[in-house]
Amino acid sequence: MNSTDFIVARDAFQECKFIETNLAEANSLPDEALLIKVDRFAFTANNITYATLGEQLKYWQLFPAPEVFGNIPVWGFGEVIASRHPSIEIGERLFGYFPMATHLVIEAADVSKRGLRDAAAHRQGVAPVYNAYARVSGNAAFEGLNGDYQALLRPLFMLSFLVDDFLREHDFFGARSVVLSSASSKTAFGLAHLLHSHPEPTHVTGLTSAANADFVRSLGCYDDVVTYDRIEALPKDAPVAFVDMAGSSALRARLHHHVNDAVKYSGQIGLTHRGFSPNEPELPGAKPAWFFAPDQIRKRAREWGPGGIDQRFGAAWSAFAPTLPKRLTVIQGRGPAAVRQIYLDTLNGRIPPAQGHMLSLWD
Numbered sequence: 001m002n003s004t005d006f007i008v009a010r011d012a013f014q015e016c017k018f019i020e021t022n023l024a025e026a027n028s029l030p031d032e033a034l035l036i037k038v039d040r041f042a043f044t045a046n047n048i049t050y051a052t053l054g055e056q057l058k059y060w061q062l063f064p065a066p067e068v069f070g071n072i073p074v075w076g077f078g079e080v081i082a083s084r085h086p087s088i089e090i091g092e093r094l095f096g097y098f099p100m101a102t103h104l105v106i107e108a109a110d111v112s113k114r115g116l117r118d119a120a121a122h123r124q125g126v127a128p129v130y131n132a133y134a135r136v137s138g139n140a141a142f143e144g145l146n147g148d149y150q151a152l153l154r155p156l157f158m159l160s161f162l163v164d165d166f167l168r169e170h171d172f173f174g175a176r177s178v179v180l181s182s183a184s185s186k187t188a189f190g191l192a193h194l195l196h197s198h199p200e201p202t203h204v205t206g207l208t209s210a211a212n213a214d215f216v217r218s219l220g221c222y223d224d225v226v227t228y229d230r231i232e233a234l235p236k237d238a239p240v241a242f243v244d245m246a247g248s249s250a251l252r253a254r255l256h257h258h259v260n261d262a263v264k265y266s267g268q269i270g271l272t273h274r275g276f277s278p279n280e281p282e283l284p285g286a287k288p289a290w291f292f293a294p295d296q297i298r299k300r301a302r303e304w305g306p307g308g309i310d311q312r313f314g315a316a317w318s319a320f321a322p323t324l325p326k327r328l329t330v331i332q333g334r335g336p337a338a339v340r341q342i343y344l345d346t347l348n349g350r351i352p353p354a355q356g357h358m359l360s361l362w363d
């Protein structure tokens with residue numbers, strides 16, 4: 001049995017290709033293993049960030065590729081097409097982390113009514129969320145367009161939810177104004193939506209490129225939209241919390257130098273602009289620091305108890321999901337050519353922010 005895999009050069013992302021990899025035949029899978037047909041998956045700038053941080057955060061080790069190449073992890077849906085596990089039937093649908101490929105073999109472990117884990121040795125040593133699969137057969141929230149929204153936004157909205165919680169917990173570090181970069185990104189507008197969903201007013205400014213400013217205005221969850229070339233028009237002395245999805249050292253330096261000591265928090269979340277320099281000089285205001293989601297998850301799991309995060313996150317998602325149809329158009333791309341095109345367009349910043357792309361290597 002062969003899988004078609006889409007792989008990219010780990011040090012030169014424009015270089016990409018398809019390869020055929022050999023998988024165990026369905027009748028010779030190891031005990032408890034599952035053969036999955038990777039049905040469809042979301043692709044956004046977040047996946048490019050997985051590649052950017054592939055070495056550092058071990059993303060490349062999840063779905064090994066030969067030589068200097070890597071397989072970028074994606075969130076999506078798979079269907080069990082062969083099973084050596086007594087509790088998992090052929091035809092079951094799973095939601096989780098997949099390679100950009102037609103197939104994946106999973107070593108099923110910790111199987112419960114709700115999900116399972118891939119116990120493959122090469123997948124250990126990363127945050128547990130990356131090895132967990134939800135069993136979603138017959139769950140309407142994961143079917144059709146709802147399923148597309150889950151794959152495109154749910155993992156990103158978890159980050160939005162955790163940052164919103166973190167900022168509130170720290171009373172916005174004394175600021176009442178939050179500035180988000182790459183405001184057109186799904187992660188940023190999820191956070192802007194949450195910041196506006198609480199009774200205490202928070203002023204939310206979105207920084208974006210000129211080309212995406214109209215989209216950001218149309219979202220209705222930013223009080224102000226400022227294009228990157230006008231950062232110096234932001235109020236100078238008003239305390240702000242800066243949440244950075246763009247990850248551009250130059251942009252961050254301009255904002256810190258302009259707002260100065262009134263930058264009360266500077267959280268690094270994303271790398272959409274891929275302009276991060278590891279040797280940034282010291283900046284005025286709060287010291288920039290990476291926001292590490294697993295720390296906030298562990299803290300809240302302790303404080304809120306079993307199910308506490310799921311229950312609060314579920315409520316937040318239920319309020320956010322109905323806003324999506326007017327904000328995003330979901331586009332399905334099927335077959336290798338479509339996968340390659342959307343990969344390159346995402347890499348090169350050519351995807352209009354109002355689009356959400358679902359892909360499949362199956363024609």
Ligand SMILES: NC(=O)c1ccc[n+]([C@@H]2O[C@H](COP(=O)([O-])OP(=O)(O)OC[C@H]3O[C@@H](n4cnc5c(N)ncnc54)[C@H](OP(=O)(O)O)[C@@H]3O)[C@@H](O)[C@H]2O)c1
Nearest residue numbers: 044045046049159182184185186187208209270271272349
């Ligand atoms: N730390 C975490 O755990 C975590 C979790 C979730 C997301 N994130 C990060 O948040 C960021 C946003 O992810 P997303 O999936 O929400 O993004 P997305 O919706 O695909 O965002 C697209 C936007 O990013 C900017 N952009 C993308 N590619 C670009 C390029 N090549 N050149 C210049 N600008 C580009 C543009 O926004 P503008 O024009 O507005 O700049 C574009 O509209 C990613 O870096 C992601 O990894 C981090």
